[in-house]
Amino acid sequence: MDPRRIPSIAEWFHEETKYSPRSMGLLPRPDLDSRPTPFKEWHASEPIDLVPYLPFPGFPLGPSEDQRPLDPALLSEFVGALSRILYFTGGVTGIQQSSDESWLFRAAPSAGALYPTDITLALRGIRGIEDGLYAYSVPNHQLVSVLEGDFVPGIASSFWLHPAFDGVQAVALLSGVWQRSRWRYHDRAYRRILLDTGHVLGNLVHAAQQEGLQAVPLAGFEDAALQKLLFLDPEEEGVLVGVPLRRADDVSTAADGLVAAVKRSSRSKAPPDFESDPIQAIHESSSIHQDAEVTMPPDPPVWVEGVEGTRVIPLVETLGDISHEFPGIVVSRRSTRQFTGAPVDRGDLDRVLDFAHRYATPGPVRYLNARPALQIHLVMNRVRGLEQGVWRYLPDEHQLQLIRSCDERRRVHGACLGQELARDAACLLVYSADLPRAVEVWGDRAYRYLHLDAGFLGQQLNLACVHQGLGVSGIGGFFDDMWTEILELPNDHAISYITAIGDPFAGE
Numbered sequence: 001m002d003p004r005r006i007p008s009i010a011e012w013f014h015e016e017t018k019y020s021p022r023s024m025g026l027l028p029r030p031d032l033d034s035r036p037t038p039f040k041e042w043h044a045s046e047p048i049d050l051v052p053y054l055p056f057p058g059f060p061l062g063p064s065e066d067q068r069p070l071d072p073a074l075l076s077e078f079v080g081a082l083s084r085i086l087y088f089t090g091g092v093t094g095i096q097q098s099s100d101e102s103w104l105f106r107a108a109p110s111a112g113a114l115y116p117t118d119i120t121l122a123l124r125g126i127r128g129i130e131d132g133l134y135a136y137s138v139p140n141h142q143l144v145s146v147l148e149g150d151f152v153p154g155i156a157s158s159f160w161l162h163p164a165f166d167g168v169q170a171v172a173l174l175s176g177v178w179q180r181s182r183w184r185y186h187d188r189a190y191r192r193i194l195l196d197t198g199h200v201l202g203n204l205v206h207a208a209q210q211e212g213l214q215a216v217p218l219a220g221f222e223d224a225a226l227q228k229l230l231f232l233d234p235e236e237e238g239v240l241v242g243v244p245l246r247r248a249d250d251v252s253t254a255a256d257g258l259v260a261a262v263k264r265s266s267r268s269k270a271p272p273d274f275e276s277d278p279i280q281a282i283h284e285s286s287s288i289h290q291d292a293e294v295t296m297p298p299d300p301p302v303w304v305e306g307v308e309g310t311r312v313i314p315l316v317e318t319l320g321d322i323s324h325e326f327p328g329i330v331v332s333r334r335s336t337r338q339f340t341g342a343p344v345d346r347g348d349l350d351r352v353l354d355f356a357h358r359y360a361t362p363g364p365v366r367y368l369n370a371r372p373a374l375q376i377h378l379v380m381n382r383v384r385g386l387e388q389g390v391w392r393y394l395p396d397e398h399q400l401q402l403i404r405s406c407d408e409r410r411r412v413h414g415a416c417l418g419q420e421l422a423r424d425a426a427c428l429l430v431y432s433a434d435l436p437r438a439v440e441v442w443g444d445r446a447y448r449y450l451h452l453d454a455g456f457l458g459q460q461l462n463l464a465c466v467h468q469g470l471g472v473s474g475i476g477g478f479f480d481d482m483w484t485e486i487l488e489l490p491n492d493h494a495i496s497y498i499t500a501i502g503d504p505f506a507g508e
């Protein structure tokens with residue numbers, strides 16, 4: 001890379017938000033009294049109560065006493081499908097009572113359990129309810145009307161009339177609220193918000209499939225119009241993904257549209273204005289404006305550098321469709337807090353890698369924007385049948401390539417801020433990308449794509465691990481440069497996400 005090249009704001013932001021042993025000590029401690037509520041407090045006198053459609057009794061927080069929900073007998077069956085889709089995507093699946101408050105845990109994991117991702121639905125043509133925008137109120141599992149009208153055509157035009165919107169009755173818009181996560185993680189929160197939203201999306205595709213719908217996640221759109229539609233304060237929150245929910249038999253049309261022209265954000269020049277808030281700066285510079293450049297279709301920056309003379313191992317085990325088990329997996333899953341340090345079987349790891357990365361290999365619907373740009377490394381601490389060391393996973397071939405034999409347990413422990421999870425995991429899977437090259441292709445929008453996709457894949461890893469009885473946890477806190485060293489990557493490669501997999505303590 002030309003040393004005189006001026007970095008983009010995406011590269012600047014990544015550098016600014018790297019953790020290092022020196023910078024960690026300088027970050028202020030979060031003020032426990034100013035922790036934001038992890039959801040917006042929506043209230044409507046006549047909400048759509050989604051609880052009666054859940055496939056189990058006893059959801060703890062139904063409508064409040066002053067609410068008179070719409071009569072379910074008058075509503076289309078589609079409302080039941082939406083109820084289950086929302087619940088298994090991001091509903092309350094666990095409650096922890098402390099002395100003075102109750103903590104709600106959700107279907108998708110979230111860094112620090114701060115839940116910065118909100119879901120809004122644009123609905124139309126559904127018997128018994130007005131066309132309009134509806135906010136998903138998580139604690140009560142209800143939809144609250146925000147605005148009446150058919151907004152689907154307007155939303156579709158923000159996605160340059162992507163054919164996946166044709167004829168749909170429901171579109172989910174996922175947005176991030178910066179302060180919910182920034183409160184604890186400062187500017188690096190933006191990375192975690194994208195990862196968290198990727199996890200939510202990772203559930204949404206399965207939850208929709210359960211109801212015979214195809215979720216088509218689209219992260220490229222003109223930001224300003226959607227931002228305005230949802231009345232989001234541009235300094236505090238932003239729309240991150242739009243997801244038309246299509247009938248599954250219409251998928252081919254949706255897939256065709258994915259090769260249609262898309263626009264890219266510009267490649268900005270760092271640093272941003274001296275006074276800019278870094279999260280606002282990266283969100284703005286990664287926004288796509290009306291007059292943005294059109295690419296047809298974008299050329300992904302495939303990572304080609306090979307490692308000569310190293311061993312390549314084909315993986316044999318695969319994992320078939322687990323969709324019928326998805327609801328059970330997602331309600332029972334919790335992130336592992338502690339691993340035993342015992343090894344896991346290579347066959348289980350093969351299956352997890354196969355399941356998660358089928359979304360990263362070419363298929364009829366392109367779930368991911370950045371998939372060819374994401375590199376996948378594994379540090380094997382203790383996997384029966386595989387040498388300890390640093391490996392690379394090749395998803396198209398379902399192969400592992402040995403980069404270096406070594407025992408990295410001490411180093412990965414340190415590089416994950418001393419989290420014991422990293423030391424005791426059987427293996428750590430790391431997503432990374434050549435950020436400068438990704439920015440050349442997608443503009444600063446690359447930063448969003450790389451983290452959303454890593455979160456999406458992270459959720460597939462989570463689901464597959466739970467299916468195989470393995471423990472699993474995302475790791476968003478790590479010393480970036482130590483990781484590029486461990487993986488022998490150039491310093492300007494962005495480590496986007498780490499997932500720890502291992503043997504969970506009994507009872508976890």
Ligand SMILES: Cc1cc2nc3c(=O)[nH]c(=O)nc-3n(C[C@H](O)[C@H](O)[C@H](O)COP(=O)(O)O)c2cc1C
Pocket residue numbers: 105106108109110111112113192195196199333334335336337419421473474475476477
């Ligand atoms: C993006 C992301 C980053 C995370 N980073 C860490 C981490 O560094 N260390 C950790 O112990 N857990 C981490 N977690 C797990 C969360 O703490 C966990 O999801 C949250 O407490 C909610 O609990 P649950 O997943 O059991 O529902 C992370 C999760 C996500 C989605």
